[in-house]
Amino acid sequence: MIDLDKLRGIPQAEGEPVFAEPWEAQAFAMAVSLNKQGMFTWNEWADTLSAKLAVEDANKSGADYYMHWLAALEEIVAVKCNVTPQDQEDRKDQWLRAAAATPHGQTILLKNDPQAC
Amino acid sequence: MSHDHDDHSHLSDTDARVRALESLLVEKGYIDSKALDIIIDTYETKIGPRNGAQVVAKAWSEPDYFKWLMEDATAAISSLGFTGRQGEHMVAVANSDDTHHLVVCTLCSCYPWSVLGLPPTWYKSPPYRSRAVIDPRGVLADFGITLPETTAVEVHDSTAETRYLVIPRRPNGTDGMSQEDLAALVTRNSMIGTGLALSSDAV
Known part of the structure; x- marks a missing residue:
């Protein structure tokens, strides 16, 4: 157990962190932002997310909620923002290579990918 | 945790997927990283x-x-x-x-x-x-x-x-x-x- 009181400003709602990890917050904000930009309606988002959450292996505690959120985001972005699954896969690999080439403690930048042009 | 890890950074697969989406969407002009920070801050602290x-x-x-x-x-x-x-x-x-x-x-x-x-x-x-x-x-x-x-x-x-x-x-x-x-x-x-x-x- 982490002592939440020692971490000032940590997001929590009645003792519970709002996001378990930073990427959850990023994924959350991307969906909210794209909706705000009119890339998709909130109904379209709710439908896409519902379909992901409906899978049988959804974790009973809801702890994997943002994993489904992320999968829904990847899907809706492919349809609505013209970012294909291949683009997403390629870019993910670039980030992984960039991370591996970045000394620990330094900011990971895409240009650190040894295969970057 | 093993002690023989190298001194380089490691991203989880999930983290890399999120970074991939964000960087692609920023390049296409669909999102702005500063706007994301404001949204996160709002939901974390103000609402x-x-x-x-x-x-x-x-x-x-x-x-x-x-x-x-x-x-x-x-x-x-x-x-x-x-x-x-x-x-x-x-x-x-x-x-x-x-x-x-x-x-x-x-x-x-x-x-x-x-x-x-x-x-x-x-x-x-x-x-x-x-x-x-x-x-x-x-x-x-x-x-x-x-x-x-x-x-x-x-x-x-x-x-x-x-x-x-x-x-x-x-x-x-x-x-x-x-x-x-x-x-x-x-x-x-x-x-x-x-x-x-x-x-x-x-x-």
């Missing part, structure tokens, strides 16, 4: 169940506001500066001797963010989403609430368009309390229906 508690305390104290809230919750809530980001319609439901209201979203996790912040983990969990409808009294018992047989439990299924705010019953012995003190008695769960307002000696 939360305290907003909803203010609405409830006002409704307990001011009969006219209560009436407005019951008739047009979207307007009554936004008059306090709490507006939804998705333009959702708000409906307030008030608990009484006869009826206890419980809110769920069976499809995903639609939730009244503007008044309650982000949903707790249990609200998003499949067991809650399915059981709240089938066995609401069992769910309430899990939360430590046993209602008299004469109190009906009404379950409200949220949608992307309609979000519910439960107005819990005002605790006894709170006559004359300020709205600020009253708001401190209003828990997040009491506004979802999985809890009751705290008793007056809790403040």
